[in-house]
Amino acid sequence: MANQAMAKMFGYESLKRETSITDIARQHYVNPEDRRILKEMIEEHGFVKGYEAQNYRKDGIIIWTSLTMHAVRDEKDRSYIIRLTEDIRTANRRSRG
Numbered sequence: 001m002a003n004q005a006m007a008k009m010f011g012y013e014s015l016k017r018e019t020s021i022t023d024i025a026r027q028h029y030v031n032p033e034d035r036r037i038l039k040e041m042i043e044e045h046g047f048v049k050g051y052e053a054q055n056y057r058k059d060g061i062i063i064w065t066s067l068t069m070h071a072v073r074d075e076k077d078r079s080y081i082i083r084l085t086e087d088i089r090t091a092n093r094r095s096r097g
Contacts (some may be wrong), residue, residue: 009087011058020058030054030062038069042081046071052088064089 002015010028015021025032034053041048047070054062068084 006085009057009063009085010055011061028055030056038067042069042071063087 004014007013007015021027025035029035031054034051038048038051038053041051047068049068051067051069053065053067055065057063064087066086066088069081071079071081073079
């Protein structure tokens, strides 16, 4: 799930019903290792602050983002990630041909 501002940042009308994203690590991150690293940081520390990553927009344009994230648990012990994503600069190139 994502709010409308994040959906727009990544070139989507809405992410609530988006079905084209089937592999977040490869479709969202230019370097798929970033997703693994972020997950490890969350598991070890419970948060991430100011992690810079390159991400793909829906149209293939690469944007640089700064990520701040923290883990939360609900009353049923389900875990969620709260994520703040800032677009810090947009690369003027398309990544996929």
